[in-house]
Amino acid sequence: MERRLSELNPGESGIISRIEGRGEERRKLLDMGLVRGTRITVVRRAPLGDPIELLVKGYNLSLRLDEAEGVYVKPVE
């Protein structure tokens, strides 16, 4: 089942299935290595839930929640 990256809890991982969004914003996510088939883990959330810290391709990346909303993942163990 597909879920939004913004809905994953800390510790949960997924494989990116698609990225929605407009040109510039989407491009930036792709630039940062968020491409289809990439495994991504939510490390933690800021106190108010935004932004979230992610582990992708061996490095830590922070995204605003609205940026993470456009990223769809298939959850994995």
Added chain:
Amino acid sequence: MREIEVALIGNPNVGKSLIFNNLTGGRAHVGNWPGKTVEKKEGRCIHKGVTMRIIDLPGVYSLTAASIDELIARNYIVEERPDVVVDIVDASNLERNLYLTLQLLELEANLVIALNKSDIAESLGYEIDVKGLSELLGVPVVPTIATVKVGMEELKDAIVEASKRGVKARVRYREDIEELIERIGDILRRDEDLTRKYPIRWLAIKIIEGDEEVMRLIEERGLIEELREVIG
């Protein structure tokens, strides 16, 4: 004495400034990029009878036209055609860093890769096949640890060598994309000014990507109508 122009580029936080300081002895001329409030650092390094003019480009993840830093870095490489471009890559974060490397190869830059933070990569348990990486990319790869000045002489050697040799590496894509690049290239090559100023293959790739800056350029040159027939 021979003088060459060397540009340093890399993702943010790869140790680029440290390498700049190691190469230039910390003596830098600091100014701004013309018309921009982005710092431009320039220094000199003399190695084996060659004077290198070293230009520190902004730290970027990519070479799209998305931010002013990216645009400065890419315009410099396209328009100034430095003799050598040193791509400083974080060895402990290879996959993400190689994305920029790929874009530099697309730009047909004369690349030398400094595989920096080799010590951190090792402490993380990574074993990097330096020779294999160099063969795959078609460019020299020099492991460095900028914090303790390891690999600096080797890096200077590689820069001087590369300046004599010129570009030979390039990225090849899937056959249908290569065909499209060829067809777009045929149209672009009719414009002599364009051909003199830009790597045509790179322009073609950027047109396929829909890069805003390049599309604007193509429109200015009045080539957009012809191109529409190819790219739709």
